[in-house]
Amino acid sequence: MTPQKELKLAYSLTIILLVVGVISYAAAPAKTPDEPVRMMFKVVAGNVLFDHKTHTVETGYGLACIDCHHHRAEDEEEEPFLACGYCHQIPKEGEALPQSCVECHEPDEIEDTEMIKRADAFHSQCEECHKDAGIGPVKDEERCAWCHFMM
């Protein structure tokens, strides 16, 4: 190839790839699917990688949605699955319960409910099930690192 031809090739390559690149970025599908595949919880103690899909599908661990998304009307298909932190949060100053409760409840009907905060909700739900089923490392000191990937 002569230098002129090489230069022409490089210019055409640049223009074509620039167009392809911009179109691909514009056309790339939205990032978050309706139902999460995997999720990463960012924690100072080390990030937790949770394989949502494998926990739910039949070929994985085959759990029912309600096993984890525990606080919802069982028969209502339409109702969205809420993040745990939506309810499991520290109530604002002066309030007994998180604001989100009153979207579905009258304040007086739920007055004496004990709420646990988000991280505790995770720990107790995830671990109750795992320990019942004998999953994960046996030694307690290895358990934290099993979920929390220290960087």
Place this chain on the structure above:
Amino acid sequence: MLNQKKLIVSHAPFCHDGSSISVRSYHMMIAALPAVLFGFFQYGINAVGVVALSISFAIIWELAINKVTKRSISIGDGNTALIGLLFAMLLPATSPWWLVITGTFVAVVIGKHIFGGIGGNPFNPVLIGLAILMVSWKDFFDFDQALLNYDLGFAMVYPLAAVKHLGTPGIEAFSTGGLLLGQQSGGIGATFGLGLILGGIYLIVRGFIRWEISISFLAGIFITALLFNLNNPTLHAGPLFHLFTGYTLIGAFFLASEDSSSPVNFIPMLIYGAGAGIMTVLVRNLGSYVDGVVFAILLMNLINPIVDKIRPKALGKVV
């Protein structure tokens, strides 16, 4: 006129394989194609976007620096397109556009042209770009986090992260064959082992890269990983796992062998390759980073000039 320039001696490398730079660049890009196409197949349009944008911007930055420094236009030699391609191959498919544009800027302008352009760079430009980005935006290079929404039908945890955090019980889901066939998460063009090996063999046979570097790099990884594995088999993965995960194969055939940052003499090439291999496994097994290929090769780039001093003495030379 005393300061008249009569003869300008350029930097190393002087090693000439008989073909021009452009032939070499385009052959390296062709050799990388199987692995890149496999990445397109796995990650779809996101991967296409990253690769296309990376190559085009690498060329654009080179063109810009040619204009700014008023030098002749050097994009025709394909070297910068190759930098763009290799850079994209190391990225996760979900890399945002600004990361690609910044990265190619660092690779081409800081990695290559600050040192005087092609042949003058003491470090591999691709790795300079990647290392600076990895340090600045760590999260984008955490493949577990970057590829959260992909389900490709195999264990999607990044193999090197799994073994680092969980030891060998964490990597039971991976088989050597599966790893070779690209059944692992990772960079767009860095996971398809078989494709990278075929590309590498092609480049070695055609004389575009030096087998001494590639093979000693792989041998360094194999032996070091084996020693660690024998020492503690539940904590450290075996040698084959290290050969076929992370950036090992793309590093062996496409990165460590970059010519102006690697030695040209036989023994130095072996030392350079093996040193990078050993360092890679040390970082993986003992360091805080999940993969060590990038920093290991950069480190060997740094001591390359000293290593390359080891050469046979000329006959009859005094001193």
